[in-house]
Amino acid sequence: MRKQGWLFFGWALLVYFGFPESARAAVAPPEKVREYTITENDTTSYVLKLAFDESGNPSYYFRNVFTPVCLTGECKPVYINFYWDLLGNYLRFDFPPREVLTKMDHEEFKPEDYEKLQDILSNSNSLLKDVAMEDLIGKGTENLADSVDAKAGATLKTIKNVVIDGAVYTCYTLWHLAHGSVVDEMLKITETYRTDALLHQFLNSTNHHYQYWAMERVIDQSGTVAASFSADLMQIMRAKNVFTARHALQKVNSQFFSSAERQTWLWETYTKASYPLQIAILKKLATVPFRAPLAQQTAQFLLKANPEQFKLMLNLLAAQPRLPEKAVQTLANHLTDSNADYTAEIYRVLTALKPRSPLVQHKMRIYKEAISKS
Template sequence: MRVCVFVKCLIVIILSSAWQFSSFQDTPNSDSYRVTISHPGSIEKGTSIGLRVIKDSNNMPSAYYAVVKSVYCYDEVCKIDPVTIYWNSIGEYLRYELPPDVYLEKYEGEAFVKTDYEKLDRILHDENSPFKDLKIDEITASYSRHIEEGIDAISGATIVDLDESSTIEGSSLTCYTLWHWANGSIKDKIQEITAKNISSNQLLHLLNNSEAYQSFAIKHLTVRKAYGEKIIRQMTAYSSQASKVNLNEFVKYAEGAPDDIYFNMIDALMPKANSKQRVSYLSSLRKTSYSIPNGYYTKLSSQLADYLNYQEVDLLISLIEDKNEINSEVLQNVFLLLDKEILVARRAYYFLINQQLNKEQSKQLNKFYKKNKDYL
């Protein structure tokens, strides 16, 4: 990256800023938004940029783009170029472009080569880049020290070590600046705009897309309190294949429903759920403030014998204890657990010894104790 004299640099900054703002003076019918975002490289509390929307054939947002500064540099003495960054409709980075007459530079004016541009794109696609947790001072402090000590300065040399694959030698400030443009707070702004311009049915269609789109769809269906019959049916069908992240989002969706819909959803989901899903649903039931329908846990207890691990068995038995829904049917279902592996069987045993049992049940429990007393 070339260090330039103050006057020359000032001209570059002014021209870059003019290019940035004039590029959004399009036709009156074009869709554009002026959004204010936070960039960790800027000394300003908020930076206003123009965000343009690209729409699909259904007039829905399909992508966004904005022109941004290529670098927030040490002492503002760097060559600053306009870079256009593209995002998809939920704010995930897609690609970047440069005007035909613009090229990026490393320290001391060395121009990017093809492999540098390709590597920059890979860096911007990495949502878990080390730049995510770095402060710009951790780059500029080392950069300043290298200049003062007369060392062959690398504006990628930071106080913390960066792997060679994580940055471009001589251009870490540019990588840092563009990574935060591509993956920073603008993502939330884009999602807000998309959510305002998309219907609930269109959100449902996103459940057939990637995990990130699914998460976006569930979150905004929850915000909208979209609990129509069709939506509930499709959401319930989707839940069986939800990832761990989206399963949590789905549970939040269910928890936001009216109480009758909430219990009906859990009731419908339980028989087909796997162990991980059952744990999520039972955990939700345990913390709900809704009044439990009569006989609800008695009905759930009939599934106990199909439960695969201790955690889900413990959760349901704890729920039955908490709600004091103990009857002959529940006891009969818990007794079936005595034939399971010892951790599960022990949980059932300590529940049963505190209950009022008939003569036959007491005999059965005593037999279990004699056989397993060394493990209880």
């Protein structure tokens, strides 16, 4: 009874004074949004927000923007929300309730204007990148409408296709907000959340920016991959994005494909890959000593290859310090093929290999006699 009384008393104290911070943290729901105050040029400050998913993992950034869009004599306020991925790549925009964008003549944006604005903001290499606000003001047009049809000089004519007629300054201001110094701030913040779990998430993402960022962090300068990330990289090499697949393939060192199992896997990948990736795989294999299965598979595939692939494959076989006997026999079997260009090159390689097999030597003599009679 006394023990139960003490337990009750202890519980009452917890309720009255509150749980210890560690206990509260253990039962607290996942954080949904975290705010960061960003200061630019030691004068301008704004709040950047990081949103988290239901599991408490960082998901994306957003900012509630208020900015004056200053024209040549007046400023109009713009309220808009911007969204970026975790590496600062612009995603989309939306608006607070009852807020819209207008042009210089106070005409509201039409649906097609918003679509074009999304295209403009999505282009991180826009011509707006190298344009200064002053360049948008043509001599003698200081009091004219915000229109690319005004006689505002060469700059406006150059950027006509990357802005919205009647909203040049709005497009300019919003693009620089979406792609300005805020991007560096987001990169710094995301780096503080880097964990193995986040790296796995990025490597398996459909966002190629995430994949490149993560690959730079799981593959060291020598091309060595931490064992726990090997499966992620192999998945990238087999994915549909040939650019990330080729990047992963080129970044890893030859040791990554040193085992017979990995070489068999790579050959299977080759047979299913697009042509550009097939060529990349063959070039990668130039740094990889062949195990017997890969040597045999390469030798067998020779006659099915086009001239570019054939040349790369045969050079790979010829460069091996010691080509397995089975692969040498497969090469000799190809000497009876009807493709004279291929058989001539195979015979040249076999001659350099100086095979000891009587059967291979016999097939080489038959080929040489046939060539001398033709």
